[in-house]
Amino acid sequence: MKIRIITAVLLVACVSTARAATDEPIQPIQLVKEINLAKADLGKQLFFDGRLSRSGILSCATCHNLAQAGVDNLQYSVGDRWKLDDINTPTVYNSSLNFVQFWDGRASDLQAQAGGPIGNPVEMGGFTHVIVTDVLKTMPGYVTEFNEVYGTNDISFDEVTGAIAEFEKTLKTPNGRFDHWLRGDKNAIDAQELAGYQLFKSIGCSACHNGEGVGGNSFQKLGVFAPYKTNNPAEGRYDVTKKDKDRMTFKVPMLRNVALTYPYFHDGAARTLHDAVETMGRIQLGRKLTPKENGEIVAFLKTLTGEFPSIVLPQLPAGSDATPLSQPFAGTPEAHHFQ
Amino acid sequence: MKIRIITAVLLVACVSTARAATDEPIQPIQLVKEINLAKADLGKQLFFDGRLSRSGILSCATCHNLAQAGVDNLQYSVGDRWKLDDINTPTVYNSSLNFVQFWDGRASDLQAQAGGPIGNPVEMGGFTHVIVTDVLKTMPGYVTEFNEVYGTNDISFDEVTGAIAEFEKTLKTPNGRFDHWLRGDKNAIDAQELAGYQLFKSIGCSACHNGEGVGGNSFQKLGVFAPYKTNNPAEGRYDVTKKDKDRMTFKVPMLRNVALTYPYFHDGAARTLHDAVETMGRIQLGRKLTPKENGEIVAFLKTLTGEFPSIVLPQLPAGSDATPLSQPFAGTPEAHHFQ
Numbered sequence: 001m002k003i004r005i006i007t008a009v010l011l012v013a014c015v016s017t018a019r020a021a022t023d024e025p026i027q028p029i030q031l032v033k034e035i036n037l038a039k040a041d042l043g044k045q046l047f048f049d050g051r052l053s054r055s056g057i058l059s060c061a062t063c064h065n066l067a068q069a070g071v072d073n074l075q076y077s078v079g080d081r082w083k084l085d086d087i088n089t090p091t092v093y094n095s096s097l098n099f100v101q102f103w104d105g106r107a108s109d110l111q112a113q114a115g116g117p118i119g120n121p122v123e124m125g126g127f128t129h130v131i132v133t134d135v136l137k138t139m140p141g142y143v144t145e146f147n148e149v150y151g152t153n154d155i156s157f158d159e160v161t162g163a164i165a166e167f168e169k170t171l172k173t174p175n176g177r178f179d180h181w182l183r184g185d186k187n188a189i190d191a192q193e194l195a196g197y198q199l200f201k202s203i204g205c206s207a208c209h210n211g212e213g214v215g216g217n218s219f220q221k222l223g224v225f226a227p228y229k230t231n232n233p234a235e236g237r238y239d240v241t242k243k244d245k246d247r248m249t250f251k252v253p254m255l256r257n258v259a260l261t262y263p264y265f266h267d268g269a270a271r272t273l274h275d276a277v278e279t280m281g282r283i284q285l286g287r288k289l290t291p292k293e294n295g296e297i298v299a300f301l302k303t304l305t306g307e308f309p310s311i312v313l314p315q316l317p318a319g320s321d322a323t324p325l326s327q328p329f330a331g332t333p334e335a336h337h338f339q
Numbered sequence: 340m341k342i343r344i345i346t347a348v349l350l351v352a353c354v355s356t357a358r359a360a361t362d363e364p365i366q367p368i369q370l371v372k373e374i375n376l377a378k379a380d381l382g383k384q385l386f387f388d389g390r391l392s393r394s395g396i397l398s399c400a401t402c403h404n405l406a407q408a409g410v411d412n413l414q415y416s417v418g419d420r421w422k423l424d425d426i427n428t429p430t431v432y433n434s435s436l437n438f439v440q441f442w443d444g445r446a447s448d449l450q451a452q453a454g455g456p457i458g459n460p461v462e463m464g465g466f467t468h469v470i471v472t473d474v475l476k477t478m479p480g481y482v483t484e485f486n487e488v489y490g491t492n493d494i495s496f497d498e499v500t501g502a503i504a505e506f507e508k509t510l511k512t513p514n515g516r517f518d519h520w521l522r523g524d525k526n527a528i529d530a531q532e533l534a535g536y537q538l539f540k541s542i543g544c545s546a547c548h549n550g551e552g553v554g555g556n557s558f559q560k561l562g563v564f565a566p567y568k569t570n571n572p573a574e575g576r577y578d579v580t581k582k583d584k585d586r587m588t589f590k591v592p593m594l595r596n597v598a599l600t601y602p603y604f605h606d607g608a609a610r611t612l613h614d615a616v617e618t619m620g621r622i623q624l625g626r627k628l629t630p631k632e633n634g635e636i637v638a639f640l641k642t643l644t645g646e647f648p649s650i651v652l653p654q655l656p657a658g659s660d661a662t663p664l665s666q667p668f669a670g671t672p673e674a675h676h677f678q
Binding site for chain 1: 405408415610613647673
């Protein structure tokens with residue numbers, strides 16, 4: 001009997017905590033579950049491997065720098081032959097929480113996304129699927145690992161992107177201060193941060209920035225009350241659908257770790273959180289925030305920084321004598337310089 | 340009495356093992372000792388931090404890729420604005436064993452070396468010492484760590500390079516198969532590998548490639564029996580001393596992990612170990628090696644691959660609002676492209 005009572009009390013406590021979180025538009029980041037570890041480990045190696053790029057040096061990790069909150073903190077990333085990428089690089093941390101991938105949502109999931117930069121001439125240099133897999137097949141370490149993970153003696157591009165996606169699923173940042181608050185630790189955030197969160201809800205930010213990712217779960221028009229001024233030619237969802245109603249409609253970015261992922265917006269035009277909050281208030285909510293309000297929201301946003309997973313750098317499979325030497329300068333004026 | 344006898348036997352065993360190693364021209368890699376861990380940890384962050392470069396994306400780890408045996412496996416590295424570096428990048432692993440740094444020995448130690456690529460316009464873009472430290476001072480995390488490590492409230496460039504050097508001292512690769520053999524495990528290498536080692540000694544390779552690093556402890560003329568043909572303008576030690584006797588005299592590269600650090604020589608002209616061994620035999624020793632001999636030496640060289648340290652990727656200190664946004668495209672035609 002006594003045991004039953006204790007159980008009941010515990011159940012109430014759990015439900016109470018759960019309710020605290022459920023009542024809010026934002027939910028704590030869930031821990032990583034149901035991962036194929038061997039596949040994720042293979043994917044980690046591929047994520048860090050520049051030999052998937054034309055030059056041999058640009059990997060997923062170059063722009064999605066895992067030491068720097070999953071971004072490069074640049075307005076636009078640097079691509080193959082120092083080309084200018086045409087849109088700000090979003091973080092790869094928590095990217096599994098996005099309902100679609102890319103700013104315009106043109107990829108339905110992480111695996112579909114992973115193939116994009118590899119095949120993009122501006123980004124990793126445009127290796128075809130066949131070239132990528134042919135290169136990997138010259139490395140005995142990869143041949144063995146693909147065999148262990150997929151049970152085949154071949155290496156397919158789908159297997160490459162599938163492994164990268166599996167690794168990316170492990171890149172979650174739970175247990176930020178705001179998540180502790182959501183779970184019931186009322187001291188996890190201070191009065192200013194709490195005021196910022198109340199404001200974030202009351203003025204309407206949380207209408208779009210909600211859920212586990214604090215965004216990443218809908219398309220929204222950028223520039224509701226006033227147009228978003230930019231020289232960047234991207235038109236968001238319109239570039240995919242070619243429907244007029246989709247012009248300047250973008251996937252709402254997640255705000256997890258947003259304090260670390262500057263600069264902001266698809267054109268990287270906002271350097272600071274202060275700037276970004278000011279712009280959002282003005283063009284999305286038709287509201288000129290006071291310095292105090294802006295400061296409170298910025299303070300709240302900083303509580304969304306989570307715990308980054310510990311990532312042991314992989315030792316990449318060695319090339320064999322058959323592995324082609326990457327030629328980063330092929331097709332450049334430097335190609336014939338003392339070579 | 341019994342205890343004394345056992346002690347004596349153990350001592351003999353130790354001496355015997357030690358002698359086995361001492362009699363050989365190559366010694367096992369010693370484990371890392373006497374490291375200032377806080378300083379090395381700070382140095383690890385700096386080693387991985389692209390914000391020490393003009394573009395914000397090139398770090399020590401870009402060319403000295405710790406996931407790829409400490410090199411980029413390119414003939415010449417890619418520098419700032421995709422510039423062509425003018426000499427093959429040596430590995431950073433075991434670099435503390437080099438008696439001087441760089442191919443031409445122009446840096447006396449790791450700390451002096453570390454400043455080179457940072458200040459080189461072709462490599463990391465030529466940030467001055469003042470710019471580097473000014474950028475770091477805008478990041479509260481670094482300010483705290485430099486204070487903890489050095490006890491000052493300022494950040495000096497010497498402190499930056501000192502920390503990087505301390506981290507680099509941890510990058511040793513002990514316990515390769517050949518080191519196990521040196522320590523007395525006769526089954527650690529097979530008959531072909533042993534034959535290769537005997538040949539390596541008998542024909543004279545070990546005259547220069549010896550010691551803990553299997554090289555890295557002397558300058559030698561490249562091209563003793565025949566000139567080394569290359570379009571690379573480097574003249575090695577001569578570029579430092581301007582003495583005719585030093586023309587084409589280079590620091591002998593270490594052969595630790597050499598199977599992984601292709602391509603070879605200061606001009607990266609030899610793609611495979613087979614090519615490198617053939618050239619060395621011909622121009623350094625005046626000897627045309629048979630395919631069998633070449634194969635044996637290559638087999639031996641592969642036993643020099645060691646155990647790489649487990650490196651947890653650092654989470655770099657975040658920039659503050661005062662941290663300047665890196666401008667990789669400044670001064671390029673792309674600078675004004677939709678910006």
